[in-house]
Amino acid sequence: MTDLKEQLFANAEQWGADLIAVADTTRMAGMETRPDDLLNNFPRAISIAVQLADGIIDTIVDTPTEIYSQHYQRVNALLDNIACRVSSFIQSNGGKALPIPASQILCEERFVSYISHKAVAINAGLGWQGKSLLLVTPQYGPRIRLVTILTDLNIAADEPIKNRCGKCTKCTDACPAGAIKNVNTELHYSSRNEAVSLSACVDHLNKVSGYGNLMPYICGVCVASCPWGKKKRQPHQGTAVQQNP
Template structure:
């Protein structure tokens, strides 16, 4: 199975994945999914990340741009394509696979979907949960989009990594909605409202997105401002 994992990682990267990790779904047992039985029969969850383009992210100041909106959607489409290819690879090697759409809100009151891609990625060791609730990766910061593929193959699981936000307040200071509470966590928050005023965040999203050429529910300011996502020469991280 070790050789299979190496082949899987290499194939996924050849199809466009920038990061890939494996989560033991026992770590996700108490997480809300839709349906509630989604994880049944799937001991592993494969997390895949594709990085967002720096040229686009650097153009975001206090509102999303049209370029960001289009790029956001194109990267989601790429992730869905990669997930389909990975699923086929798994099935051709005797396993079962269940690809989850990269971006689909099923409940607009609570902003939930089939599964939390961020929670899977955190438990797959791709990064940690930042103060903005986003996944923050060591290489790309939060400048990534995510997808998940469930499988019944017993692939060696990866482990979560240490939270490195420290005393940094970049996302807190930059948030136009003043929604980020500057609260740190070791692995994940007990609830989203522990870290973020979700009502203020959503109210801001409704003001700046969903019209013209800007898709609904995107902002990108906390993604853009995080020093972990900037080129190393631009970073100023306070731990």
């Protein structure tokens, strides 16, 4: 009989997921959520990533492009679709599911949402937190978008992985706002400002949003500059990330 987690992962891949892993939400105790009790009664958080197209990311040099803006929105829509289908699968197997929108800013002063998809992904072991605050995956670097499904389904959690940024300064050097401070971390930063000047980043995002037909608050330069995303990749068999034996 197929393990429920394996079946969930296989279905998510068929629906378009490139990476998937599971976080134990007790690791995220004290993390800011909206509402504050969002994680109550949800011992697991499923993190799903979809890869961004290399051909589009490679068009970004020092400003975002219109095709990146459109692609960004389409991938977010795909993630929301996958999350809804995964939630339906969970519920059909007796669990409770709460899909979190892939991209929704609830406060434009502090740039927060219901939960940090990156924090969930880090705790699930999809990747590590880079110096740019982005999730960096071994397979695709930061060239991904994320979505989260909270659940009470009884499935094994995966483990975080080691930060591999090391002495690399590519995103720091490339940032047009000079916002990245080149500070490393083992798992995650104590605050965003430890790694990035959020005000400098937002000022730049507001500036470039006036260029052409771009959605608000996108840049992509740090995404495009990361060596992990640029590494030559071999076709892989199976995309699920499972840390547990």
